[in-house]
Amino acid sequence: MSQTRAKSMPQGETWREHLESAGPGLHRIRRHGSMLVDAMVVGDAAHVKRQSEDGSLQQVVNTASLPGVVGNAWAMADWHFGYGFPIGGVVATDIEAGGVISPGGVGFDINCGVRMCTLDLEVKDIKDLKKFARRLKGRIPAGPSGKGGVDLSESAMDQILSEGAKAAAEFGWGEDRDLVAMESNGLLETHERTLSERALSRGAFSLGTLGSGNHFLELQVVDRIEDVEAAKAFGIREGQVTAMIHTGSRGLGHQVCTDHVDALSKRYRKIGDIWNSKDWGFDIPDIQLAAAPFNSEEGRAYFDAMQAAGNYAFANRSTLTQRLRDALRAHMGSDGDLEVLYDVCHNIAKIEDHVVHGQNCNCCVHRKGATRALGGDHSELS
Numbered sequence: 126m127s128q129t130r131a132k133s134m135p136q137g138e139t140w141r142e143h144l145e146s147a148g149p150g151l152h153r154i155r156r157h158g159s160m161l162v163d164a165m166v167v168g169d170a171a172h173v174k175r176q177s178e179d180g181s182l183q184q185v186v187n188t189a190s191l192p193g194v195v196g197n198a199w200a201m202a203d204w205h206f207g208y209g210f211p212i213g214g215v216v217a218t219d220i221e222a223g224g225v226i227s228p229g230g231v232g233f234d235i236n237c238g239v240r241m242c243t244l245d246l247e248v249k250d251i252k253d254l255k256k257f258a259r260r261l262k263g264r265i266p267a268g269p270s271g272k273g274g275v276d277l278s279e280s281a282m283d284q285i286l287s288e289g290a291k292a293a294a295e296f297g298w299g300e301d302r303d304l305v306a307m308e309s310n311g312l313l314e315t316h317e318r319t320l321s322e323r324a325l326s327r328g329a330f331s332l333g334t335l336g337s338g339n340h341f342l343e344l345q346v347v348d349r350i351e352d353v354e355a356a357k358a359f360g361i362r363e364g365q366v367t368a369m370i371h372t373g374s375r376g377l378g379h380q381v382c383t384d385h386v387d388a389l390s391k392r393y394r395k396i397g398d399i400w401n402s403k404d405w406g407f408d409i410p411d412i413q414l415a416a417a418p419f420n421s422e423e424g425r426a427y428f429d430a431m432q433a434a435g436n437y438a439f440a441n442r443s444t445l446t447q448r449l450r451d452a453l454r455a456h457m458g459s460d461g462d463l464e465v466l467y468d469v470c471h472n473i474a475k476i477e478d479h480v481v482h483g484q485n486c487n488c489c490v491h492r493k494g495a496t497r498a499l500g501g502d503h504s505e506l507s
Contacts, residue, residue, distance in 0.1 A: 140164075140186045144173070154182070159399075159410060160189040164198045167213075176204070181211040187414060188216045192407045193224025195488065196481045201495045208232065209413030212494035217479065218419065220489050225407075225416035226424045228389065228431075230491035232472035233382040235431055236438035237340075237373030238308075239496065240468040242446060243359075244366045244453070244461075248346055251366070251457065260452045265342050265445065271331035271375060275444060282325060285332065286318045289436030290443045298333065299443030307468040308497070309505050311439040313432040320377070320430055321384050328377030328437055333444035340372040342445060358501070359466060368463060370445050373472065374438035381434045385427040389415040392423075419489050428474065428489075435473060442468060469496040 140154045147153040147165065152173055154164040164185045166173060176182065181204055188210055189198035195217050204213030209229030218224025251257055266273030275298065277285065284292040290311025293299035304310045335342060347365045350356045361367070374381075390412055393400040399408045405418055417423035446465065453461030474491045481488070499506055 138183065140182055141177075144182075146170070154186055154189075156189070158186075158190075159408070160186060160198075161191075161194050162189050162197050164189045164200070166200045166204070167202045168200075168204070179206045181206040184209065184211040184411075185214060187410045188214055188230065190408075190410055191216060191218060191225055191227065191230075191414065191416060192405075192418070193218035193220070193222055195219045195224070195486055196479075199495075204494075207493060209411060209415075210491065210493045214493045215491065215495050217477075217481070217486070217488040217490045219481075219486050220419040220476065221487050223418055224489055226419045226428055226474055226489050227414050227416035227491065228382050228385045228427055229413045229415065230493055231382065231431060231474050232493045233379045234336075234373040234375075234472055235378035235381060236313075236435035236470045237371070237378075237472045238438060238442060238468060238470045240307075240370040240442045240446065241466045242368040242370070242449070242463040243361065243466050244368065244463045246366045246460070247364045248366060250460070253456075257452070257456050260456055261342070261449070264448045264452045266334040267337065267340075267342075268335075269337045271327075271334050271336075274330045274334040275332040277329050277332060282329065283318065285440045286320070286433040286436055287315055288312060289439040292436075293440035293443040293447075298440070298447050300447070303443065303446065303465040303468075305506060306465040307439065307506075308470050308499060309439075311436075311443065311468065313435045313439075315429055315432045315436065317426070317429050318433045319426065320381060320433060324377050324380035324384065324434075327380050328375060331375040331377065332437070332441055333448060334375065334441070335370075335372045335445065336375050342368065342370045342372075342449065344368050361466075367466075368449060370442055370449075372438075372441060372445065374434040375441060377437050378434040381430045385423075385430065386413075386415060389417055389423060389427075392417070431474065435470065438470075439468070467499075469499065471496045 143155040143157050150169050152166040156163050185200040199215040200211050201213040204211045294301045345367045393402050400412050401408050471494050479486050
């Protein structure tokens with residue numbers, strides 16, 4: 126199931142010599158050097174050529190050398206350069222065979238995710254859009270500071286970290302009916318929730334805020350239907366107003382990643398072109414991939430802290446959704462309601478059972494900037 130460990134060696138730009146088409150819109154970088162598996166790249170020839178100089182393909186090659194990696198290392202559609210992993214990188218490791226977990230493979234904005242909501246409205250039903258935009262601006266805090274977020278007490282923070290969106294609903298910052306539409310029902314299991322004081326302080330006032338960068342809350346209109354059957358199943362029609370929210374765990378999650386990246390990086394020393402961990406007996410080609418065996422004390426500690434930060438992110442999107450509901454109700458009365466259609470994670474690692482090359486694998490699946498497409502009957506939506 127796990128691959129025989131290859132001798133570590135500098136990768137350079139040798140991936141170009143091993144790149145080949147693997148079908149329409151798909152390329153393969155064959156295993157070479159310290160790679161333990163092939164790397165698969167979702168993109169046509171023009172995309173590969175356009176992105177070939179930004180270092181992201183070298184990053185996916187590097188991820189294919191992580192201890193315990195199984196299957197293939199993937200760069201999903203719209204992959205581009207990130208920290209350690211390319212954004213759009215998906216890599217699984219076999220945790221029963223020494224597979225690792227890498228904070229850099231999850232990312233700094235833990236459980237950054239996307240939530241889509243539907244309204245039983247068309248644009249013409251929303252009177253005075255400019256006034257409504259002002260209402261949104263007043264109720265939806267944006268920007269790097271976190272100003273305008275919920276002031277969390279110590280006990281409320283612990284409840285959010287342990288119960289995620291469920292806790293937000295109990296506090297009145299979300300609704301129970303939303304949970305069934307959320308990946309993992311908005312709850313990731315935690316035990317210790319050992320976060321640094323710095324992480325906790327950064328999250329104390331940020332719940333219910335968007336942040337900056339590419340995060341947004343946006344009203345959208347369905348301008349055309351591409352898949353009639355899927356649209357019917359989702360209850361979506363042409364001309365309908367929807368809302369999309371993209372944000373994550375804010376400064377709290379960023380600090381969790383920073384803390385664990387810093388701690389794990391100290392367990393490596395550079396030898397030539399590789400980074401070696403004497404304690405765990407393996408090499409990595411890039412210190413940004415600093416990782417620990419999943420079943421080590423360090424690996425478990427990071428995973429638990431990541432889960433807690435993921436719960437904060439679920440609660441954050443729920444709180445923003447409730448603030449959007451409040452704005453709609455203030456502007457439109459009882460007509461201003463919405464339903465959560467889906468909420469999916471990226472920047473997360475999950476323990477999942479998969480069949481890899483015909484064998485069962487208890488895997489730690491890193492998804493950085495990549496989301497799953499869960500069917501309505503999926504176990505995490507029950």
